[in-house]
Amino acid sequence: MRKLLLGLFFFIFAGGFLPIFAQNTQYSDYQFQQDQYRKSYATYQLFLKDYLSDPSLNNEQKAIQAAKEVIKFRESTLSHYFWWQAEILKLTQTDLSLIHQTISQLDSLGQYHYSQSQESSLLATKTDLTKFTKDNRKRVVELDLMAVKAQVAMKLARLIQFQTDLKRGYDYLNRSLPNQTNLVIKNGLEQVSTNAATANDLIEKLTTQVKDLDLSEKRESQFYEKSIEIMTQIKSLQSRSIDIIIELDTNYVAR
């Protein structure tokens, strides 16, 4: 009886907590922190307005407390955003040095912002707050560079996944249609092979472009535009190849 009651208690206890654990992904954490940031930012703006209209000591203290809170949630939001990106990249399981490097950079970006959110609790005066914000902003260029690189690396990882899928399709057709004399099949397989080689070259080019990115010379929007241009070419080649693979699979592979 005692065991039964203990079991029942554990079941109810676990039932209450399991949904929380189930939702505990980086994305849900990010969403939660972002929500907290928005709420605290609205409060901060109210206290800042009060302080600017009446800079009394009391209002200053209230505004500092609100600013500390908003910094804490801002940094926490950013850390979970980068950890979420790292999680997405890890899931692609792409074996490319750029991707491994990006994952580690995203992890350290997350870690940096997390430590900043912890440090914000030590701020006590208006001067502390200003110094913290100025110091933080000095690192923005460096951090931005990593974040922009990560954006393109994530797209690149997906395009590489498509290349792998296309390779699987090409190998399957070669196995299923050996020693083909049919011109249509020969031509189709050749086109898939040529497209793959061109796409690989473009992926290489984009990888180098990401590695060599220097945001002190370029604007991120320009970099994005250039990257999108190359990625569009890769995608178009991949679309053409998959169409050929499907056509050959549907019409020529014996069943």
Place this chain on the structure above:
Amino acid sequence: MWQDKVRAFFLELYPELGKFKLFEEIREKLIPVLNPYLKKILRFGIPTFTVFFVVTLGLLIGNRLSSLQKSKEVLPPSINLVTPPSSEVFQSQFLPVKQAIETFSLNLPDPVPPVVDYKISLETIDDDYRF
């Protein structure tokens, strides 16, 4: 004689039968023997039972006769319809890859970074490190 006994029995039950010639002779000599209560039951019971018996017997005979006769199967005239041969629609195993490529968005940044204020301070910060 048994015929006279039957006629006397019916005449006692149904005195109206005395109008008929067959019962005229015994009408005068009839001695009532039936209990009045039993007479009443028999007067109405016999016709009821007869009707019920006749109907049941008729139904049984009809049923028996109908089972002997098999009705002909009625079929509609055959129509020369052309049935198309069932053909299985083949779907390539690479269709999901095609769909994934087609729906893959190239927009950047994706996911969009959170919009946050980097100038949290009670004093004005003029420097601009961001682009």
